[in-house]
Amino acid sequence: MLGKIALDLDSRTKILLFITWFSMVFICRNLYSLLTLFASSTLILILSGSAFSVFKKMKIMLPLVLLSWPLWTFLGNWSLFHSTGGGFDLFFGLFMMLRLLLIIMISVAFILIVKPTEIIGTINSVKLPPQVGAVFALAFRNLYITAEDYKSIKEAHTSRGLELDKGSLVKRIRSHIPLLIPLIIKSIDNAEKLVLALELRPSIMNRRKSKPLRLQDTVMIIGCVIVLLFMAYYSFVMVS
Amino acid sequence: MEVLDSLEVRNLNCRYDSKWILRNISFKVKPGEALAIVGPSASGKTTLTYCLSGVIPNRIRAEVSGCLRVDGEELLGKPIKEIIKSIGVVLQNYELQVFGLTVEEDLELSMKEDDRDTLERVLKLFELEKYRRYYVHELSGGLKHRLVIASTILTDPKYIVMDDPVVNLDWNSRMIVAKTIELLKQKGKGVIILGRRLKGLEKVVDRWIHITPERSENTLPWPQQTKTTNSKTVTELSDDPIIEFREVYYRYSKEYVLKNVSLQIRKGEIHAVMGPNGSGKTTLMKHINGLLKPSRGTVLVNNVDTKKTSPAEMSKFVGIVFQDPEKYFVSERVWDEVAFGVRNLGLDEKNVDVALRMLNLEDRKDSSPYSLSMGEKIRLYIASVVAMDPQIIILDEPTTGQDEGTLEQMMNTIKKLRDMNKTIVVVTHDSDFALSVADRLTILKDGSVYAEGSPLELLNNISLVQEVGIEPLSIEGEEKCLAK
Structure with missing residues (x-):
């Protein structure tokens, strides 16, 4: 239910929701508030049905997160330019790990x-020139084109005996060079042709009409602003 | 009296530096008419498209002369934005004409006004309704091509130029393009279709023009077939399967693309795989050399389980000739390009010279791969695979975008490879080609083997061909069937 509501929101509301969520990570200034945020975030992800895919994708980053704990615990008070004493701070390490x-x-x-x-x-819905939206759209589209090209070139080369995943790190990096040559040539060629294609379909630079916000979007946006203001007031005014 | 209501090209000449690409090209298209311009590789079709759209001389520097008149107004040399008000263009490199991230978004971007009814009509006409929320990169090549044609039509130009519009399309999609052209004609649009072969559009084209390469191309001929034992029958082939699919299932995400595929390909045979776009042909092909591993089931190649072997190791006995060979070139010299796989596998470099000789590319060994003609580029890629001396060679859509001459020569090369006792798997949309070269044929539909057997029997079965939606045989193909 919650997942359906979240996915059904207007794109502007979704983005504002994420900005609020992201800002709260930096506004929270002690371990307990971060723990509360972590628990509520996990609950939201579970209720929205996205928890499994999010945690699955996060798996690869876990070693980095775990490594951050001892690093912040033991080196948190140390800097190349100044020293604030030294020693270790277990809570500070935990706080920074949780934030990451x-x-x-x-x-x-x-x-x-x-x-x-x-x-x-x-x-497109904010008052930016329509070209800005078009340039972003093209950048995203080009990303997909390059990714597809990379995949097909990799497949063609491994089919001609190129081993990419064996040997030392240096050998693996060297093995990737033959992949880069056609990819670069193709990208330059694509960029030139894309400019031509753009000229042949200039309508993509036109401004699109944006839909008006619905009630649930308006309520959500007001909610986000209130939460942000309250958190900022609490963290920076009340606590200090 | 001169007819003003038309797109008229008169005495059009175009040359890059000293090379003439187009000489004295003249034609006229009236609203409600479809003109096909057919010619082999390097005959100047894309150059002509660029001239008609104003890309030449506005963006590509070339010397151009003659007349390009739309409804009496001279447009040659005018800015692109003026020309495209009346001439819409679908480029050969259609992928770059997709600007939206999703199908629906791309179509919306082409519309002059926010008109949902027109959008829905176009989605229905091009059978893109179920793909409307798909990301463009999730679509097959054929579907993307269909989308670009749909988007161009939405811009509502009076004349539409399509450069090779059916090159990647299966039979059903070609019928959709044919239906669209008919509809455009009824709406009073003039259509110019350029291509090497325009199979499937014969009924909607009103007039045909053949163009030939202006300059005598410095292109080496394909190797002549020396002694073709075309009479090698299925019964003469070894009974041992060299490729075996055992109840194979495969899925990229949620839906299975291959479903319960069981298939045997015998040593030394030429095996064709056909099926409409999205039927799983490419997925099946990628399983043979381990680029994809089955989600369930087993693929055995030369008694090796592909699940446990990397594609690089599999390349010792399976070689794939991909489409668009120039996309994969890594070397500055033809010889080095052929040696790429040989070096990766640590084989004797003498293989390179043997392969170059076999594909008749010896005289080109010091040239740049990019300077070769399209036919030569394909041969170069085949040579680079042959030099690795694999027992199995897979050809992915080798007929796509090829002219008749190149096709004939490719058939000879395939038969020559078979005479060397190679097992050949050909993935194709071209029924005539499959009939000419293959010993056996597998037809896929919705990820399953729909039919398997002799190409003669299967392709001659009209109800089967219609059910699956593959290309029917041409009159020449049917004659071959009768002769057999």
Whole structure:
């Protein structure tokens, strides 16, 4: 139910929701508030049905998150330019690890939930020149084209005996060079042809009409603004 | 009296530096008429498209002369934005004309006004309704091509130029293009279709023009077939399967693309795989050399389980000739390009010279791969695979975009490879080609083997061909059937 509501929101609302969520990670200034945020974020992801895919994608980053704990615990008070004493701070290490974990969690959720086309929709709906939205759309589209080219070139080369995943790191990097040559040539060629194609279809530079916000979107946007203001007031005014 | 209501090209000449590409090209298209301009590779079809759209001389520097008149107004040399008001263009490199991230978004971007009814009509006409929310990169090549044609039509130009519009399309999609052209004609649009072969559009084209390469191309001929034992029958082939699919299932995400595929390909045979776009042909092909591993079931190639072997190791006995060979060139010299696979596998470099000789590319060994003609580029890629001396060679859509001459020569090369006791798997949309070269044929539909057997029997079965939606045999193909 919650998942359906979240996915059904207007692209502008979704993006504002993520901005609020992301900002809260930096506004929270103690371990307990971060823990509360982590628990509520996990609950939201579970209820929205995205938890499995988000945690699956996060798996690869876990070693980095775990490594951050001892690093911040033991080196948190140390700097190349000044020293504030030294020693270790277990809570500070935990706080920073949790913050990193939340940053990764929200970023992954953003990538999985907000589609590129919704980002473009949002850019088009604010008063920016239509070319800005078109340039972003083309950049996203080109990303897919390059990724497809990379995949097909990789397949063609491994089919001609190129081993990419064996040997030392240096050998593996060297093996990737034959992949880059055709990819670069293709990308330059694509860029030239894309300019031609753009000239042949100039309508993509026209401004698109944006839909008016619905009630649930308006309520959600007001909610986000209130939460942001309250959190900022609490963290920066009340606590200090 | 001169008819003003037309797109008229008169005495059009175009040359890059000293090379003439077009000489004295003249034709006229009236609203409600479809003109086909057919010619082999390098005959100047794309150059002509660029001239008609204003890309030449506005963006590509070339010397151009003659007349290009639309409804009496001279447009040659005018800015592109003025020309495209009356001439819409579908480029050969159609992928770059997709600007939206999703199908629906791309169509919306082409519309002059926000008109949902027109959008829905076009989605229905091009059978793109179920793909409307798909990301463009999730579509097959054929579907993308269909989308670009649909988007161009939405811009509502009076004349539409399509460069090779059926090159990647299966039979059903070609019928959709044919239906669209008919509809455009009824709406009073003039259509110019350029291509090497325009199978499937014969009924909707009103007039045909053949163009030939202006300059005598410095292209080496394909190797002549020396002694073709075309009479090698299925019964003469070894009974041992060299490729075996055992109840194979495969899925990219949620839906299975291959479903319960069981198939045996015998040593030394030429096996064709046909099926409409999205039927799983490419997925099946990629399983043979381990680029894809089955989600369920087993693929055995030369008694090796592909699940446990990397594609690089599989390349010792399976070679794939992909479409668009120039996309994969890595070397500055033809010889080095052929040696790429040989070096990767640590084989004797003498193989390179043997392969170049076999594909008649010896005299080109010091040239740049990019300077070769399209036919030569394909031969170069085949040579680079042959040099690795695999027992199995897979050809992915080798007929796509090829002219008749190149096709004939490719058939000879395939038969020559078979005479060397190679097992050949050909993935194709071209029924005539499959009939000419294949010993056996597998037809896929919705990821399953729909029919398997002799090409003669299967392709001659009209109800089967219609059910699956593959290309029917041409009159020449039917004659071959009768002769057999």
